[in-house]
Amino acid sequence: MTENSTIFKKPLEIYTFIDPLCPECWALEPILKKLQMYYCKYFKIRYLIGGKLSCCNEKKSHKDMAQAWERTATKTGMSCDGDIWLENPISTPFAASIAIKAAELQGKQIGIRYLRKLRELLFLDKQNISKEEILIECAESVQGLDLEEFKKDLHSEGAIKTLQFDLKTTKEMGIKLFPTIVVFNDNADDDGLLVTGLYDYDVYVKVLEEMLGETPIASAPVFLEDFLKHYSFVASKEIAVTYDLTIDEVEKEMKKLVLRQIVERVPVKYGTFWRYIGD
Structure with a gap:
């Protein structure tokens, strides 16, 4: 979990493509935590916001969305309350996506902490994260985040450009389903290894092994x-x-x-x- 990049240049980078309103992306969190605890010395994680965000697909009714979330919660064990789609439905993921990138402008770790808090508000507290007051309330709870800077960046060209970069990268790499991870090594000639969907932890360890070209040595678990x-x-x-x-x-x-x-x-x-x- 702790990182010290000054001692050891990490050979891998994991691009994690997500839809911020996607319950399956939320359900990837336990796997990522375990990977970080045992193998964080080998990789750094980068979250990218995916393209056409499926959660607001007009073909699905709010009732269908609610039922889909409930099924995901039951199947994965990561709670997500589908009642939000019946009580306080989200119209667009755009504002939340911009907010995540606005937080990220203050540093990748702050961006990751903001993303986590935002998903807690959404999946557990049924908060409508398309509303600016909820996005600001979320920012207030993130350790190390400068609130006034965040408020400015919510409407800044910098945050929009960062999101546009994510969307462009998603499109160029042909990512259409979420979550998807792509693991790159430090050899520029090698393609990244793509994993779409949710799998058991051991699958992701095998991916690390393949991209490293050797068996990674697990760190001791933290207390x-x-x-x-x-x-x-x-x-x-x-x-x-x-x-x-x-x-x-x-x-x-x-x-x-x-x-x-x-x-x-x-x-x-x-x-x-x-x-x-x-x-």
Whole structure:
């Protein structure tokens, strides 16, 4: 999870193409967390906003969208509340996409933190992230983000150009489904290796191995408390995937931390999230 690029130039870059309103992209988060914990010394991640965003496809009714989200939540274990499409439907993903890029102008890590918070508001709290007040509320909760700068960048040419670059890259690489990752190595003559959709963790490790040309050496796992402190708000599913635990085993471990006042339980429509409150 910790990175030190001054010591070791990372040989791989993972382009992660997402639709910010796509529940399957949200469900990729546990896999990415596990990859980062064990193999972050080998790669850096870059999030790109995909092209024609499927979540607002006019062919699907709001009822269809709600049912699709509920199915995804049940199948993947990453909660997403489809009732938003019946109670507070989103008209366009454009404003949210610009906001993600506006945050990213302050640094890639701040952009990633903003994307995470935005998806929590959307999938867990049923907030309509096409509204500017919600985008600003999200920014207020992101550590290290300059709020006034963000407000300016929400309407800046810089944020629009960054989004246009993402859309152009998505189109040029022929990405049509989300999530899709493309892994590049540091050999300019090699094509990237493309993986579309959601797969088991071991598939992604094999992709790293193929692009490295050798078997990557896994780092030691960090202590659970350190993991929780680093991410501050995580799903039982994310803990289960990262630490190879069942949901019941996660529950037992987290109950101990609740008693020690390290975390607090946050029930959601499907499953449970945990907020770090230690320190």
